[in-house]
Amino acid sequence: MSQDTNSQSDDTSKSTLTTVPPGGPWHQRLADAISNDAFNDWYSERQTTENILKGQLYFNGLSPPPEPEKHTPSKLLQCHRKVAYQRENAPREGASPEGLFWSGERFEEDVMVPFLQDDVTTEGTYVENSKWIGTTIETDEYSLRLKGSTDPVIVTKEGSPLLVTEVKTKSSIEHQDGPDQRHRAQLHAYLYALDEEYDRSVEHGLLIYGSRTTFDIEVFRVSFDPDFWETVIEWMATQTKYRDADELPPAEPETDWECDFCSFAHRCGQTDEPYQDEGYDGLLPGVEDYRKRQVREYLEAAEDAALTPTLTEKYPSLAREFAVSDLVCPNCGARKPWEEVEKVPRPGSMPLCEACSDDVDVPEALVVAYDEM
Known part of the structure; x- marks a missing residue:
């Protein structure tokens, strides 16, 4: 009797596993559910949910354009037109940099911070994930404002900064023989702001480049250079002047490769499409090089779009x-x-x-x- 029951149970189980579910073979339905569109929709919703969970609603969607005098350290010494497009929320084209941001964040938080804690700090020194900076720079025409947050900083027990770092990841660092000028400008902004805020002199920092391929790093020491900082201030004043006049800046990249990786190449006129020196508003007719998430964010934020x-x-x-x-x-x-x-x-x-x-x-x-x- 017991043997018959077990046999019947085994047959029922086998029948359940081999029954083709409604809608076609299970493997086909599962495979059809895995696609780039499905993954992008899932990841977008996941980011939205995480931002809400962390109380960071401002990361969901586009932020209003900032005032002309306000600047962000990560945007310094770049093409004036590209920065203007970014700040005015012109629709972004081409591939999304989210994968780069994600890998950079993970490298910084999961690799560099533990390394600094375990192998670099000494007794009485600690690692702080980041420091918020905010400072004002007076020029003849403007009161320029810098706001942002640093990468890991080695600090005292009281939180006074000792050494500021700026961590960047690249696919390869084989030919990285010095710091990029825009990264140097970014680090200078942090050094200037922290030196203004603290009694302790903050004049030195490190630019750390990490390879996403090999996990090797290249480290460059950067000391605050007043002459170079004046160049950065001039760049900020020029950018403010364009914004104040509501004028589209000229297409003059700071580096030769900027146009190759620009998210506004069609709008600017750097492609074969029939567009040149376009303004900030509107999706370009005939251009399909927009990602779904960016299109949705733009349409939700822009009136009459x-x-x-x-x-x-x-x-x-x-x-x-x-x-x-x-x-x-x-x-x-x-x-x-x-x-x-x-x-x-x-x-x-x-x-x-x-x-x-x-x-x-x-x-x-x-x-x-x-x-x-």
């Missing part, structure tokens, strides 16, 4: 939440409401109206009947 037809096709779920802008002929400016467009243009295209297409040799796929239904 609308999804472009190109992005409607790329992210159809957003079209159910936000308005969609008219299709506009790039040649004559003729407009057609998106809901009246019968033939959907391919992503990334700038379709002409039928009248303009008669004068220009273009593929049929780039022609939209703007004036007739």
Whole structure:
């Protein structure tokens, strides 16, 4: 009797495991659930939840543009136009740097802080994760304000800073033969502000570059240089001047490679797209190089902003939440409401109206009947 019961139980268990669930084979459904879009949506919601949990709601979405005189140490000595686009919340293009930020944060908190605690500090010295800085710099025209927070600082028992560090991660540090100027400027901002705040002189810091590939580090000692700091102050005053005049700064990168990694290359005019010196507002028609999370954040923050037809096709779920802008002929400016467009243009295209297409040799796929239904 007992043997029959066990046999029946085994058969039932086997039947349960081999039954194909509704909706198709289980392995197919599981595999279909794993996609880049699903992962990005999950990670975005996870970050939102964590920010709420930590009481950091200001990290969810875009922050209002700061006042012209306010500056952040991490933005110093970079292309004036790029910084202006960032500060005015122009829509970001291309790949998101979230992976870089995450790996940098983990390297700093999980590797460098324990190393400093275990192998660097001596009796009576400690490691503080970061120090908040805020200072004002008076010039002939402006009262420039610097606000931000440092990377790990070695401090006394009372919290007075002894040595400031700035930790950066790169894919390779093989050719890192000195500190980058913008990182040097960032560290100078911390040294200046802490020296102003504390009775103790704070004139020295370390720039630590860590390789994400090999976990090797390169360390450069940086001493406060008054002449170099004047250069940084001049940069801040110039940036403030552009903001004060509501003027788009010139496209003059501080380094040769800045344009190659810029999140505003289309808007600035550094690509083959028909755009040049664009302002801060609006998603660019025909450009599909926007990530879903950045598009959502921009549309939620910007008044009267609308999804472009190109992005409607790329992210159809957003079209159910936000308005969609008219299709506009790039040649004559003729407009057609998106809901009246019968033939959907391919992503990334700038379709002409039928009248303009008669004068220009273009593929049929780039022609939209703007004036007739």
